[in-house]
Amino acid sequence: xxxxxxxxxEQVVEDNNKIVVTxxxxxxxxxxxxxxxxxxxxxxxxxxxxVVIPDDAPRFLHWIPGYxxxxxxxxxxxxxxxxxxxAEVLFCLDFNALSRLFRLTPSAEASKAIKIxxxxxxxxxxxxxxxxxxxxxxxxxxxxxxxxxxxxxESVITKEIGTCIYTGILTDTGSFKFSxxxxxxxxxxxxxxALGVNIAEIDDNIFGTAxxxxxxxxxxxxxxxxxxxxxxxxxxxxxxQEEMVRFKFEKGDTEGFVNYGLTIEGVRFVAFxxxxxxxxxxxxxxIGDFNTNEFARxxxxxxxxxxxxxxxxxxxxxxxxxxxxxxxxxxxxxxxx
Ligand code: 5GP
Ligand code: MN
Numbered sequence: 078x079x080x081x082x083x084x085x086x087e088q089v090v091e092d093n094n095k096i097v098v099t100x101x102x103x104x105x106x107x108x109x110x111x112x113x114x115x116x117x118x119x120x121x122x123x124x125x126x127x128v129v130i131p132d133d134a135p136r137f138l139h140w141i142p143g144y145x146x147x148x149x150x151x152x153x154x155x156x157x158x159x160x161x162x163x164a165e166v167l168f169c170l171d172f173n174a175l176s177r178l179f180r181l182t183p184s185a186e187a188s189k190a191i192k193i194x195x196x197x198x199x200x201x202x203x204x205x206x207x208x209x210x211x212x213x214x215x216x217x218x219x220x221x222x223x224x225x226x227x228x229x230x231e232s233v234i235t236k237e238i239g240t241c242i243y244t245g246i247l248t249d250t251g252s253f254k255f256s257x258x259x260x261x262x263x264x265x266x267x268x269x270x271a272l273g274v275n276i277a278e279i280d281d282n283i284f285g286t287a288x289x290x291x292x293x294x295x296x297x298x299x300x301x302x303x304x305x306x307x308x309x310x311x312x313x314x315x316x317x318q319e320e321m322v323r324f325k326f327e328k329g330d331t332e333g334f335v336n337y338g339l340t341i342e343g344v345r346f347v348a349f350x351x352x353x354x355x356x357x358x359x360x361x362x363x364i365g366d367f368n369t370n371e372f373a374r375x376x377x378x379x380x381x382x383x384x385x386x387x388x389x390x391x392x393x394x395x396x397x398x399x400x401x402x403x404x405x406x407x408x409x410x411x412x413x414x
Pocket of ligand 1: 198359360361378379380381382385386387388389
């Protein structure tokens with residue numbers, strides 16, 4: 078594994094034709110946005126490029142230009158595995174451990190393609206041949222903007238590419254709010270707006286298309302399921318399968334719910350627990366110094382960033398909550414800093 082060298086990458090792209098762009102399972106705006114931005118760029122160069130991802134993205138991301146051209150392993154397993162096997166170059170975006178490809182992991186491991194990883198999560202694994210890792214960056218999409226500019230200059234960024242990049246930045250920064258949002262992030266957004274990217278339309282596509290039941294589910298979570306532990310400046314919410322069925326849950330519906338706890342004065346650490354296919358998905362967020370990435374790695378087999386991370390638990394949802402609450406006292410000093 079070596080740090081990325083733009084001249085070398087230029088050569089890799091020039092010398093090879095069959096390229097696959099992949100990103101993590103349980104897709105989000107940044108994984109889809111950065112993958113499709115790079116896809117459009119490479120297609121513009123005339124490359125034989127495909128996007129292959131483990132599973133479908135939530136509905137509120139299906140409008141992104143090029144989404145229909147994505148190959149989804151869960152729906153089209155054989156074709157995706159053929160694409161992976163035939164690839165000469167494999168771009169791995171917005172993740173840094175192959176296990177995050179879920180059932181696509183073995184084909185990525187077996188692939189002989191030159192692996193190039195571009196990512197902003199902490200503590201990258203050593204699987205890629207070339208690594209561009211910038212944990213300080215707001216999003217992989219911001220990195221893709223800079224990467225394309227380094228290779229070819231800003232003039233090659235079309236409105237289509239810009240729309241994908243803006244989507245990644247908007248969703249991964251919580252609408253330009255999280256601490257990873259830098260002056261560079263805003264400069265990239267400014268360039269995209271200058272290119273004609275329609276930011277109001279993107280915002281509405283993402284945040285203005287919820288089902289009535291989803292808004293009601295949020296209300297239910299906030300009024301019935303929120304637990305606050307003032308002594309630890311911590312809040313959490315949880316959802317069982319039964320509750321999700323009651324509110325016609327579809328993948329992605331609870332996106333952003335976890336953040337609401339942080340709007341309570343004094344709360345600096347929040348968790349959200351949700352039953353998903355026999356396990357409990359854990360989402361963690363914090364404001365300030367509390368490191369949710371370390372917490373997720375230590376206790377929930379996960380990871381992510383300092384202020385936003387996730388993981389899973391094989392215990393029941395009740396036991397997972399008990400475990401979470403029993404851990405809080407040992408973090409009391411860090412939580413009350
Ligand atoms: P979310 O809570 O929205 O699912 O995830 C928040 C952040 O944590 C994302 O940046 C995501 O990449 C990371 N993350 C979520 N789940 C996992 C996981 O199971 N393992 C690792 N390593 N990171 C995760
Ligand atoms: Mn990301």
